[in-house]
Amino acid sequence: MTDLTPVLAFRWSPRSFDPVAELPRAEAAALLEAARWAPSVDNRQPWRFALGRRDDQTFKRILVNLAPTEQRWAGRAAALVLGAYRRTEQAYAAYDLGQAVAHLSVQATALGLHVRQVTEFDRAGLIADLDLPGEVRPYVVVAVGQLGDPLSLPADLLADETALRHRRPLSELVLSCGEAVD
Numbered sequence: 001m002t003d004l005t006p007v008l009a010f011r012w013s014p015r016s017f018d019p020v021a022e023l024p025r026a027e028a029a030a031l032l033e034a035a036r037w038a039p040s041v042d043n044r045q046p047w048r049f050a051l052g053r054r055d056d057q058t059f060k061r062i063l064v065n066l067a068p069t070e071q072r073w074a075g076r077a078a079a080l081v082l083g084a085y086r087r088t089e090q091a092y093a094a095y096d097l098g099q100a101v102a103h104l105s106v107q108a109t110a111l112g113l114h115v116r117q118v119t120e121f122d123r124a125g126l127i128a129d130l131d132l133p134g135e136v137r138p139y140v141v142v143a144v145g146q147l148g149d150p151l152s153l154p155a156d157l158l159a160d161e162t163a164l165r166h167r168r169p170l171s172e173l174v175l176s177c178g179e180a181v182d
Contacts, residue, residue, distance in 0.1 A: 007106055007109050007110050008106065008109075010109060011105060011106065011109045012114060012165065013114070013115065013116040013117065014114050014116060014147055014148075014150070014161060015073040015116060015150075015153055015157055015160075015161055016073070016076075016147065016148040016149060016150040016152060016153050016161055017073070017076040017077045017078065017114070017143065017145035017146065017147070017148045018076070018078075018145060018146040018147065018148040018149075019054075019075075019076040019148060019152075021078050021145055021146035021148075022053070022054070022078050023053055023078035023079040023113075023144060023145065027111050027113065028051055028053070028079060030107055030111060031081070031104045031107050031108055031111075031113075031144065032049060032051065032104070033107075034103040034104050034106065034107035035047065035049065035100040035101065035103050035104040035107075036100075037103065038096070038099040038100040038102070038103040039096075039099055040092075040096040040099065040100075041091075041092040041095075041096060044089050044092075044096070045096070045100075046085045046086045046088075046089035046092075046093040046096050046097065047083060047084070047085055047093075047096060047097045047100045048083075048084045048085065048086065048136050049081055049082065049083055049084070050062070050081070050082040050084070050130055050132075051079055051080075051081050051082075052079060052080050052081075052082075053078065053079050054075075054077065054078055054079065058080075058130070059079065059080050061126070061129040061130055062080040062082055062121075062126065062130070062141055063075055063080060064125075064129070065121050065122040065125040065126045065129060066118055066120065066121045066141060067118075067120035067121060069120070070118045070120055070121070072153075072154055072157070073143075073153060073154075073157060074116075074118065074141075074143045076145070076148060076152075077116075077143035077144055077145040078113075078144055078145035078146065079143075079144040079145065080141055080142070080143055080144075081104070081141065081142040081144060082126060082130065082138055082140075082141055083097055083100070083101050083138075083139055083140040083141070083142060084097070084132065084136045084137055084138045084139055085097045085136070085137055085139055086135050086136060086137075087134075087135050087136070087137050088135055090137075093137075094139060097139055097140070101117065101140060101142060104142065105117075105142075108144055112146075113144055113145060113146065114144070114145065114146070114147050115142050115143060115144050116142070116143045117140050117141070117142050117143075118140065118141040118142070118143065119139075119140055119141075121138070121141055123137070123138045126138045150162055
């Protein structure tokens, strides 16, 4: 395997978050600042974020709108971040939001934090419960926090949590178009 920078090599998306660890304001600001500096088409920056820390109203409103299977573990995260984009920028907005969330994820890893992204949630419920402007479309929720004890997870999630990470080989991912990729 090609050497990766540790901040990418050690990135991992757990479900086991420490239920008492908090996300300090400075770290939350660093995550959002990293997202702010992500590239975007024509520098439009169509992404919008709502950050809730465990036990505040924003966190609770985001959590209640997650799919029940995701709520089982997401409530232990230190923060839940709603990633959304402006509908008026729809042509590239989801791609640009993905870039911003990737930057947030790398910054989290650099800070010793973990993130897990969730796409199963009630979009209409989030729009209503967070009183989002009509032009904003919820797209992803990012759980952020310190790694917790995987044995605290429900038994059906434990196997996935403790399994070895794997990635498809490059040969399956790269359209070679005549060029060899090792």
